[in-house]
Amino acid sequence: MVADFMDVPDHGHEPVLLNAVMKLLSPRHGQVALDCTAGRGGHASALAQAVMPGGLVLCVDVDPENLAYARTRLGQWSENCRYFQANFAQAGEVLQAAGVSGVDLVLADLGVSTNQLTQDSHGLSFSVDAPLDMRLDPELPTTAADLIAKLPEKDLADMLFTLAQERWSRRIARRIVQTRQTAPITTTRQLADLVRQVVPPEFGRHKIDPATKTFQALRMAVNAELDNLGTLLGQVPQFMNPGGRAAFISFHSGEDRLVKHAMLEWQEKNKCRVLTKKPVLPDEMEIQTNPRCRSARLRAAEFVAPADLPPP
Numbered sequence: 555m556v557a558d559f560m561d562v563p564d565h566g567h568e569p570v571l572l573n574a575v576m577k578l579l580s581p582r583h584g585q586v587a588l589d590c591t592a593g594r595g596g597h598a599s600a601l602a603q604a605v606m607p608g609g610l611v612l613c614v615d616v617d618p619e620n621l622a623y624a625r626t627r628l629g630q631w632s633e634n635c636r637y638f639q640a641n642f643a644q645a646g647e648v649l650q651a652a653g654v655s656g657v658d659l660v661l662a663d664l665g666v667s668t669n670q671l672t673q674d675s676h677g678l679s680f681s682v683d684a685p686l687d688m689r690l691d692p693e694l695p696t697t698a699a700d701l702i703a704k705l706p707e708k709d710l711a712d713m714l715f716t717l718a719q720e721r722w723s724r725r726i727a728r729r730i731v732q733t734r735q736t737a738p739i740t741t742t743r744q745l746a747d748l749v750r751q752v753v754p755p756e757f758g759r760h761k762i763d764p765a766t767k768t769f770q771a772l773r774m775a776v777n778a779e780l781d782n783l784g785t786l787l788g789q790v791p792q793f794m795n796p797g798g799r800a801a802f803i804s805f806h807s808g809e810d811r812l813v814k815h816a817m818l819e820w821q822e823k824n825k826c827r828v829l830t831k832k833p834v835l836p837d838e839m840e841i842q843t844n845p846r847c848r849s850a851r852l853r854a855a856e857f858v859a860p861a862d863l864p865p866p
């Protein structure tokens with residue numbers, strides 16, 4: 555049976571491309587793994603299983619609830635796992651705090667987990683009426699409602715176009731500005747209804763909700779997703795051990811482009827070998843059972859000691 559988009563699986567989230575990730579990272583006993591997006595601990599528990607005995611798993615997440623869940627899930631390896639409520643843009647500081655100078659395995663499974671989409675507290679979904687928040691990190695100062703209330707019309711339109719390629723960005727931005735002059739836009743339903751009224755009706759018949767791109771762009775802006783990924787990518791070569799492997803799962807073309815270009819740059823500088831000429835995609839069977847994975851793109855690289863590289 556095909557799973558519904560908003561079905562919440564066991565553990566609140568189904569790890570995406572798990573077999574491909576494990577194959578590309580090829581974890582071994584005794585290795586140090588950094589899961590930059592521990593989430594519900596699906597990938598992290600597979601990594602823990604593979605690096606124990608003797609290994610270490612460092613779990614990072616901005617969302618304290620998800621991190622707490624991952625900690626419980628990885629309980630059997632508690633002596634060899636450490637948890638950091640932090641942004642992966644601060645991966646270097648996390649490693650310093652953990653007293654670790656180099657890691658063998660890095661995973662970043664970007665975006666949000668299924669339970670975060672359905673939880674009212676996050677206000678991430680146009681299918682669940684909730685306060686328009688969208689912060690994955692509750693300590694961030696600015697919510698989606700703040701951006702909707704304050705951004706000038708042009709900045710709103712640019713955000714929708716740049717982050718989600720929303721072709722109706724100007725119309726949506728204009729309507730937001732008109733609406734907020736009479737009443738603040740503070741809930742997901744208000745925003746979703748507003749977008750649905752602006753996007754021409756023929757597009758409403760398509761499978762995706764007309765509000766999809768607006769919600770995606772706002773979430774990416776609130777959580778500075780591209781900036782954080784860029785910062786992480788800038789740090790990875792500095793902390794990879796020779797022979798270490800790094801894998802990134804993106805759900806957005808802008809993220810995948812950043813990962814692809816970073817890996818090519820590392821390779822040009824003789825820091826790594828790219829293991830995935832093309833991104834690895836989920837197969838039909840995974841898409842049937844977990845429709846949320848359909849836009850996933852996995853890329854991986856192996857960091858090598860300079861002597862291991864062929865001459866240029």
Ligand SMILES: C[S@@+](CC[C@H](N)C(=O)[O-])C[C@H]1O[C@@H](n2cnc3c(N)ncnc32)[C@H](O)[C@@H]1O
Pocket residue numbers: 567568569570590591592593594595596597598614615616617620640641642643663664665666667690782
């Ligand atoms: C797709 S889920 C990861 C799911 C996880 N791989 C699993 O198997 O359960 C993405 C997670 O990354 C976290 N996250 C998003 N951006 C982050 C960032 N910049 N730093 C740390 N965690 C982040 C989210 O809070 C969420 O828990």
